[in-house]
Amino acid sequence: MxxxxxxxxxxxxxxxxxxxxxxxxxxxxxxxxxxxxxxxxxxxxxxxxxxxxxxxxxxxxxxxxxxxxxxxxxxxxxxxxxxxxxxxxxxxxxxxxxxxxxxxxxxxxxxxxxxxxxxxxxxxxxxxxxxxxxNTIPEASDDLPGVGITMFGVTTTCVEHLRKELAGKIEPYVFHATGTGGASMEKLAESGLVTGLLDVTATEIADHLVGGVMPCSADRYGVVARTGIPWVGSVGAVDMVNFAGRETVPDKFSDRQLLVHNPQITLMRTTPSENAQIARFLTERLNRCDGPVTLFLPLGGVSAVDAPGMPFHDPEADEALFTTIRDTFKPGPRRHLIELPLHINDPAFASAMADELLRMLP
Missing domain, CATH: 3.40.50.12020 (Uncharacterised protein family UPF0261, NN domain)
Incomplete structure (x- = not known):
């Protein structure tokens, strides 16, 4: 028994x-x-x-x-x-x-x-x-170098300037930075199907760290270190965490600064402490890269709604981001940090990023 x-x-x-x-x-x-x-x-x-x-x-x-x-x-x-x-x-x-x-x-x-x-x-x-x-698809003999570009509504102007600057020199593959978009771009990089990355928009980091609906994974930017692919990037749209409709914003954020982007998307302004976290997430991963890497800081604002007179203009939060990046980014022979007194959507900012990418590409 x-x-x-x-x-x-x-x-x-x-x-x-x-x-x-x-x-x-x-x-x-x-x-x-x-x-x-x-x-x-x-x-x-x-x-x-x-x-x-x-x-x-x-x-x-x-x-x-x-x-x-x-x-x-x-x-x-x-x-x-x-x-x-x-x-x-x-x-x-x-x-x-x-x-x-x-x-x-x-x-x-x-x-x-x-x-x-x-x-x-x-x-x-x-x-x-x-x-x-x-029925395999033949390669086109006149293909331009493919470059992945991350974009969000509030960084669209920057990306449009980049496309004009680089017209006839690269083939742009634009990805909406919705979590899946960044992952899709990096999958192409890992598959050897893009020659370089113009990673303008980093809002997926904010969602990953704070709890938004469009997060990246912890491996975001990992492909840059693994492959050595030329990378030129910025901190576009890290002033916001993305939620769905206004009613979906968690109660714990009820006292935060919110902006209803449309009936399906509500934006929440990131704080100085959150921006410091975002900065460390980014620099920890870029510091592992041995390939050509250049990070651009737009000191005049990181999105269309982060400018003087706009709802998310917060110099204290932006300064926490920039200061933490300065303190934690490790420059190297092929790893550079460039600060410009420009807004991210300023045409001159896009021109500087485009010139840097062309310098890197074979």
Missing amino acids: EQIGQHARHNHLHWNPRLGSRVLINADWYKDRGEAVTRMAEALTHWLCARDDIAAVLGLGGSGNTALVTQAMRALPVGVPKLMVSTVASGQVTQYVGATDLGMVYSVTDVAGLNAISRRVIGNAAHAAAGMAQ
Whole structure:
């Protein structure tokens, strides 16, 4: 009886309708399965990334296999065809797709076994993957160097000036700094599909540190250190944390300075202490870079609403940002800090950034 009791404590009785009785299921299996799926995803990731003969990747599965296979797919370079047929593809798929070019196909029925529906859905996916694998896109011989640029509504003027300054010299890939936008740009850099980065806008850091809805990850700027890609950047829009509608702003921020940007977006002005945190986050990562890096500080304001007479004009908060950057940024032979007495949207500020990028590019 003691052995049976010990056995029961580590297992669960589940009704089996086929047998018409209860059967024992080892409870450790549930715990170990999650660990096994994690390890299998890591193994598949290493295996796929070590190959040089992958023409396309096609996955099939429910939630477990979707998580496993898409983790490996996300590690592949942008441009490698990736297609996942999944029972969870009709819902929220951000965690599966991430910042890469991964296609999700809803399986409609379960993928366990074939029926008239699944045979058609899986067959279509297989033909799609085969078609992508057999029809590679040729490189254009006259392509200009691709440069990733981060933009937000309040730094759009700066980016427009940059595009004019660099017209005919680079091909701009503009990314809205919404968390996913910054990650997508860095995924292209990791895939070798951009030649340099004009990282004008850093508002994702504020959301990451303070709790906004458009955060970067802790690995933001990590690709710059890993790849040595030429990087010219600034601190655009770090004067704000982004929330959804006004009613979504947490109660703990009820006494903060808020600006309703539109019915879906509410901005919150960052404080001096938050700006110091943002500065340290940025410099800690840039200090790890051995490639060419230049950080520009717009001493006249970091966004369209951070200028004299505008709602977020706060010289004390801006000075906390600039002072902390000066104190923590480590200049080097290829790592530079440039301060300009200009607003970020001043044409001269964009011209200086453009000139610096062209100096860096091969």
